[in-house]
Amino acid sequence: xxxxxxxxxxxxxxxxxxxxxxxxxxxxxxxxxxxxxxxxxxxxxxxxxxxxxxxxxxxxxxxxxxxxxxxxxxxxxxxxxxxxxxxxxxxxxxxxxxxxxxxxxxxxxxxxxxxxxxxxxxxxxxxxxxxxxxxxxxxxxxxxxxxxxxxxxxxxxxxxxxxxxxxxxxxxxxxxxxxxxxxxxxxxxxxxxxxxxxxxxxxxxxxxxxxxxxxxxxxxxxxxxxxxxxxxxxxxxxxxxxxxxxxxxxxxxxxxxxxxxxxxxxxxxxxxxxxxxxxxxxxxxxxxxxxxxxxxxxxxxxxxxxxxxxxxxxxxxxxxxxxxxxxxxxxxxxxxxxxxxxxxxxxxxxxxxxxxxxxxxxxxxxxxxxxxxxxxxxxxxxxxxxxxxxxxxxxxxxxxxxxxxxxxxxxxxxxxxxxxxxxxxxxxxxxxxxxxxxxxxxxxxxxxxxxxxxxxxxxxxxxxxxxxxxxxxxxxxxxxxxxxxxxxxxxxxxxxxxxxxxxxxxxxxxxxxxxxxxxxxxxxxxxxxxxxxxxxxxxxxxxxxxxxxxxxxxxxxxxxxxxxxxxxxxxxxxxxx
Amino acid sequence: xxxxxxxxxxxxxxxxxxxxxxxxxxxxxxxxxxxxxxxxxxxxxxxxxxxxxxxxxxxxxxxxxxxxxxxxxxxxxxxxxxxxxxxxxxxxxxxxxxxxxxxxxxxxxxxxxxxxxxxxxxxxxxxxxxxxxxxxxxxxxxxxxxxxxxxxxxxxxxxxxxxxxxxxxxxxxxx
Numbered sequence: 001x002x003x004x005x006x007x008x009x010x011x012x013x014x015x016x017x018x019x020x021x022x023x024x025x026x027x028x029x030x031x032x033x034x035x036x037x038x039x040x041x042x043x044x045x046x047x048x049x050x051x052x053x054x055x056x057x058x059x060x061x062x063x064x065x066x067x068x069x070x071x072x073x074x075x076x077x078x079x080x081x082x083x084x085x086x087x088x089x090x091x092x093x094x095x096x097x098x099x100x101x102x103x104x105x106x107x108x109x110x111x112x113x114x115x116x117x118x119x120x121x122x123x124x125x126x127x128x129x130x131x132x133x134x135x136x137x138x139x140x141x142x143x144x145x146x147x148x149x150x151x152x153x154x155x156x157x158x159x160x161x162x163x164x165x166x167x168x169x170x171x172x173x174x175x176x177x178x179x180x181x182x183x184x185x186x187x188x189x190x191x192x193x194x195x196x197x198x199x200x201x202x203x204x205x206x207x208x209x210x211x212x213x214x215x216x217x218x219x220x221x222x223x224x225x226x227x228x229x230x231x232x233x234x235x236x237x238x239x240x241x242x243x244x245x246x247x248x249x250x251x252x253x254x255x256x257x258x259x260x261x262x263x264x265x266x267x268x269x270x271x272x273x274x275x276x277x278x279x280x281x282x283x284x285x286x287x288x289x290x291x292x293x294x295x296x297x298x299x300x301x302x303x304x305x306x307x308x309x310x311x312x313x314x315x316x317x318x319x320x321x322x323x324x325x326x327x328x329x330x331x332x333x334x335x336x337x338x339x340x341x342x343x344x345x346x347x348x349x350x351x352x353x354x355x356x357x358x359x360x361x362x363x364x365x366x367x368x369x370x371x372x373x374x375x376x377x378x379x380x381x382x383x384x385x386x387x388x389x390x391x392x393x394x395x396x397x398x399x400x401x402x403x404x405x406x407x408x409x410x411x412x413x414x415x416x417x418x419x420x421x422x423x424x425x426x427x428x429x430x431x432x433x434x435x436x437x438x439x440x441x442x443x444x445x446x447x448x449x450x451x452x453x454x455x456x457x458x459x460x461x462x463x464x465x466x467x468x469x470x471x472x473x474x475x476x477x478x479x480x481x482x483x484x485x486x487x488x489x490x491x492x493x494x495x496x497x498x499x500x501x502x503x504x505x506x507x508x509x510x511x512x513x514x515x516x517x518x519x520x521x522x523x524x525x526x527x528x529x530x531x532x533x534x535x536x537x538x539x540x541x542x543x544x545x546x547x548x549x550x551x552x553x554x555x556x557x558x559x560x561x562x563x564x565x566x567x568x569x570x571x572x573x574x575x576x577x
Numbered sequence: 578x579x580x581x582x583x584x585x586x587x588x589x590x591x592x593x594x595x596x597x598x599x600x601x602x603x604x605x606x607x608x609x610x611x612x613x614x615x616x617x618x619x620x621x622x623x624x625x626x627x628x629x630x631x632x633x634x635x636x637x638x639x640x641x642x643x644x645x646x647x648x649x650x651x652x653x654x655x656x657x658x659x660x661x662x663x664x665x666x667x668x669x670x671x672x673x674x675x676x677x678x679x680x681x682x683x684x685x686x687x688x689x690x691x692x693x694x695x696x697x698x699x700x701x702x703x704x705x706x707x708x709x710x711x712x713x714x715x716x717x718x719x720x721x722x723x724x725x726x727x728x729x730x731x732x733x734x735x736x737x738x739x740x741x742x743x744x745x746x747x748x749x750x751x752x
Binding site for chain 1: 589590593594597598601605638639642643645646648649650651746
């Protein structure tokens with residue numbers, strides 16, 4: 001505490017300098033360690049772009065081809081690096097184009113700072129050119145937002161923005177800055193924010209609830225762990241592994257939690273949720289203690305709530321008090337940062353194994369393997385499956401690649417079959433289900449982890465929602481691998497139409513362009529695979545490339561993703577076909 | 578779960594966008610705000626929202642959780658009517674001639690414990706504070722004679738239990 005105070009005073013006494021608001025924004029970004037941002041210029045943000053021009057040796061700005069691309073790229077960067085992603089746009093349409101990215105980041109707890117230009121203070125409320133109430137529009141989809149109308153506010157608000165975005169349960173923050181505040185001068189000095197008096201980022205763990213949780217875990221006969229992204233955001237991967245191993249508990253993950261524990265860890269029993277694995281879904285309704293760690297019981301995870309784990313005592317490790325008892329009643333809630341709470345509970349946990357219980361998961365896996373998995377990844381039919389493509393990528397990348405998926409069938413298949421050895425490797429739009437997420441997010445992911453392979457797996461529908469970002473990959477030679485699994489349909493909607501709408505394929509059949517030619521137009525090396533005999537060698541060739549690469553795989557048009565918990569069904573009603 | 582009346586009290590920073598943020602939480606869940614009052618509180622520079630909703634306890638708990646996690650919100654509580662002392666205020670504008678022509682009017686004024694705020698040639702204004710049913714009763718009594726204007730405020734309430742906002746604020750500052 002004392003040192004913190006001293007630091008504060010030291011920083012405060014630093015001599016301030018007189019600069020423009022626009023320049024101050026750049027200094028704030030630099031002070032927060034930002035060296036990369038995504039954006040798109042326009043009238044109301046031009047003073048800041050003028051400063052970006054002067055500071056381009058310190059701060060790389062990537063011009064995306066649409067502001068939505070900037071937001072998703074910043075998300076991809078944040079998710080893979082654990083740092084705050086930054087996106088910038090002008091007022092009006094520039095700002096509204098960020099909204100999908102903000103909503104995605106809000107529901108998936110991704111730390112973003114988005115800066116938008118705004119018309120000058122005097123014009124606010126006059127329906128000026130490119131004026132929009134982005135504060136009003138973005139309020140429900142941001143953790144915090146603020147409109148700066150005076151240059152002098154910039155340092156404090158920017159510091160607060162970064163602090164709020166990354167602390168506690170992370171999320172997107174939008175700072176809207178009027179043009180006069182960018183032009184006007186201020187006495188600049190920067191003090192990083194260390195606290196906001198009305199905001200407590202993470203609750204302090206309560207020893208009593210930790211003890212209760214430990215007692216329940218120690219006395220459980222059929223305990224089951226379901227972890228979510230909270231483990232990754234809390235950097236608690238090691239603690240999770242220790243808990244799983246010490247207590248000998250089978251553990252499954254939500255889509256957002258994927259990669260926090262090695263896919264091949266013996267106690268990793270797979271994914272829960274609508275298209276998750278058979279065993280973990282079915283056995284959710286047979287376990288006696290359900291230990292939920294950093295997850296929020298999304299409806300895609302729980303199925304019908306009234307029949308979700310009603311037999312089990314539920315322990316909920318959670319950083320956000322508002323998530324506790326929101327959907328599923330917690331018998332014991334352990335509030336706090338997952339690294340801290342798991343670290344505290346570990347010494348209270350008895351070493352154990354639950355072999356016969358774990359064996360039931362293995363039996364269920366075998367059933368799923370025989371009916372679903374085998375046919376997905378080692379098909380005997382003629383047409384190519386999405387599953388075998390993912391399996392080839394696993395092999396060619398030695399399970400070390402960052403896999404970025406879009407939304408739909410390929411996403412479910414990608415998340416089901418991609419194997420991970422490292423955390424922060426599964427980047428997908430989990431909560432919002434944003435088609436068009438993957439291509440820009442892959443750009444951000446690659447720039448956030450230049451030493452890692454990044455493979456974007458995208459359907460033919462979602463790909464065309466943000467296809468223009470190929471321009472960024474080309475211009476900056478960003479070596480991402482783009483794999484479009486083309487079934488000439490909006491596959492997931494088509495699957496639902498087949499199963500629940502008597503095969504009435506309303507607007508789900510796509511007549512697609514020549515994707516290879518499009519990529520070639522951007523001077524990206526491209527290949528198309530339509531036959532199994534070419535798949536392995538082409539994927540190996542792609543993975544060996546040091547440059548951006550586009551691969552289109554023509555897959556079976558009317559394959560379905562199974563297992564599946566139909567909408568409104570219980571997890572135990574999971575269907576294998 | 579049965580629906581009942583709840584009073585939500587929100588202590589917050591005085592921030593220009595916060596009302597929008599809070600009302601959005603109700604909007605998103607399709608829950609109607611029955612009454613809303615924003616004022617200063619017992620602590621300097623801390624605002625207090627008093628929001629009345631008719632919903633289930635499950636929903637009110639959910640809403641309070643969502644409100645409380647807004648950055649500028651210091652603390653939010655919910656209470657049932659039994660746990661609070663609450664009132665509303667109303668103003669009645671009535672034609673002055675009635676005061677002399679209708680004996681009944683003077684009786685209503687006396688019995689309702691309301692105050693005459695001002696009297697002019699054309700109209701007089703009555704102010705009444707109390708429970709909603711008392712104001713409703715008074716309204717019904719005046720109605721046959723004609724009410725020129727009527728307005729009722731949102732509920733204001735204080736809890737019977739202590740709300741330790743000052744302690745909380747000190748804790749926040751300490752962290």
